[in-house]
Amino acid sequence: MSKVRGIFCLKSSCKHYFEDSCIKILEDDSIDVSEDGRCVSFEAGVCEGYKECPETPEEAAWDKIQSYIVSHNYTWTRSGLKHDYQKYYMKGYYCSHTFIDIVTHNYVECKLLFGSEES
Numbered sequence: 001m002s003k004v005r006g007i008f009c010l011k012s013s014c015k016h017y018f019e020d021s022c023i024k025i026l027e028d029d030s031i032d033v034s035e036d037g038r039c040v041s042f043e044a045g046v047c048e049g050y051k052e053c054p055e056t057p058e059e060a061a062w063d064k065i066q067s068y069i070v071s072h073n074y075t076w077t078r079s080g081l082k083h084d085y086q087k088y089y090m091k092g093y094y095c096s097h098t099f100i101d102i103v104t105h106n107y108v109e110c111k112l113l114f115g116s117e118e119s
Helices: 024-028 057-071 078-087 097-105 107-114
Strands: 002-004 031-033
Touching: 024 031, 057 078, 057 097, 057 107, 078 097, 078 107, 097 107
Parallel strands: none
Antiparallel strands: 002 031
8 A cells, every 4th residue: 555645536425525636635644545546545425515515407417427437437538528429429420339328328417418519
């Protein structure tokens, strides 16, 4: 196990997750990471910072999509999904199987977030 001073995080189900970062670093000055690169400080829950903020429908939609992406070990980003959704999917062009899998299982959320050229 090793210690790191900062960490990018996508585990929104962790109580230390806030805006793609681990805030446990503020408490402990470093974070324990296992040999395979996984954070060992994971604790299920919601960060106190989010409890004060109501979630918008767009945030809830992205959280659902992001959870699906992480659970399937995909590497899609929000901007990448938006690009392919608007430039290829909406026009009926070929899209990758991972993209189609995400859209199929998150159809309503993808339409809300990416369904128009202005989104």
